[in-house]
Amino acid sequence: MSITKFRKHKAPWITGFAIAAMIGSTAAVHLQAESNPPRGTAAVANANSLSEAFRETARVVAPSVVTITSETEVASPAPRQGQPMNDEMMKRFFGEGSPFGEMFRGQPQMQPFHKPSAESNTRTGIGSGVIIDASGLILTNNHVVADATNVMVKLADGREFQASEVKTDPKTDLAVLKIDGASDLVAARLGNSDRIEIGDWVLALGQPFGLEGTVTAGIISAKSRGIGITARENFLQTDAAINPGNSGGPLVNLAGEVIGINTAISSRSGGNNGVGFAIPIDEAKWVSDQLIKDGVVRRAMLGVGIQKVSHELASSFGVESNHGVLVTEVVKGSPADKAGLKSGDVILTFSGREVHDPRGLQNVVEQCAVGSKQKIEIMRDGSKMTIEAVCEVQPEAGLANKASESAASKIESLGMEVGNLTEDLARKLGVKDVAGVVITNVEPGSVADRAGLKAGNVITQVERKSVDSVDQFQAMTKDHDLSDAMLLLVKTDQGSRYVILKSGK
Secondary structure, eight states: OOHHHHHHSOOTTOOHHHHHHHHHHHHHHHHHHHHSOOTTHHHHHHHHHHHHHHHHHHHHHGGGEEEEEEEEEOSSOOOOTTOOOOOHHHHHHHOTTOOOGGGBTTBOOOOTTOOOOTTTTEEEEEEEEEEEETTTEEEEEHHHHTTOSEEEEEOTTSOEEEEEEEEEETTTTEEEEEEOSOOSOOOOEEOOGGGOOTTOEEEEEEOGGGOTTEEEEEEEEEEEEOOSSSSSOOEEEEOSOOOTTOTTOEEEOTTSEEEEEEEEEOOSSSSOOSOEEEEEHHHHHHHHHHHHHHSSOOOEEOOEEEEEOOHHHHHHHTSOTTSSEEEEEEOTTSHHHHHTOOTTOEEEEETTEEOOSHHHHHHHHHTSOTTOEEEEEEEETTEEEEEEEEOEEOOSOOOOOOOOOOOOEEETTTTEEEEEOOHHHHHHHTOTTOOSEEEEEEOTTSHHHHTTOOTTOEEEEETTEEOOSHHHHHHHHTTOOTTSOEEEEEEETTEEEEEEEOOOO
């Protein structure tokens, strides 16, 4: 008899005694199971608890999330279905041909359910928003509504309203909408993004790909991100799934508080790759308050050019690497100038808050009340000191971007040519009221080239001493051994920065 047949046909000698023994053994197993619960029960309970937290958070926040549809008149026939608009910023950040129109200023994602007509020349985009006041105020992204001729808001309960007011701040990619005649609106609770920490659970709510009422979960992956898509950036990074259509929707903590406004994703495919970005709600509150009150955002200024204190620069200025922000120039007549700040100072704290990078200092300065007096702790020539500055309104105009030429003298050891900076040349370069020498040519692969110097840059200091002629520059550099770093202060139409020249030997 085969083994198979043996198993199918039990042998007659399996007696009642054997069966009783088997039953007894089974009872013993059950008793053991009751005294020793299966492993993982606590873990399942914890998972269920987290699931309940997600469920309750979504239930509380969902009524405050809206769908925003915008119509924009275009000068030429709208793109084909599913083809977003590209720009240079997008190409640099995501690569040529990136399918991310949705996350950029004024480029809401084309939805597959909408096919624009060539006759109407109207582009339709869709995004998300969150109600921040029961009177009908809604916070979203600027790029969701920028240049729109018509903006419609659909509430979570299905009611639709046309936006009566649209106020925007392109620098932060934020906008505030107003709808009239809507009763029983549920405003979301706004939290404190400064208290959020890397690793904290968050939910993203919105309308990805037009799918209303979508909720995704993840954690805060990083803070203070700058990715080059807006003029003012201090993004929270998250791996909660964010897709086209999520823009303007809330990122919330498990207390049901909005801690960010979903704005952008980093992806090559057009969908979520686990790297999304949200504007911190602390910044969004400050911007929206001004938009609601005045219709514009007024930012304070100090009037300095600044750069990060790198490892190479730290020892030259007597501070630790990545501690403080280095002043590269002081605008004449500015609050910084009146307060006595100087090029080469390292700003350690502003208004009692430590600063570690230019973006952080810019954010805290801009949000100061115009006319307020602020204490600034600095490091100057190895000594700490405190000064006070009165913040003024930031002007909108910037320096022009121009190029120029000049008669030059070649500095062989540095791999560049320099010329005297005349008043006419300084004006053309956009660096008026500056003394120094202008770089007219940089040899590829040279020490100057590796340091990032370019024709049109103006060198104003060598080893923290002012220079105002080619002869003086040659005298100050000719005997310098480049195995030991040389510190230059370089000015462009974008501002000043310190540069270290050092040979690779």
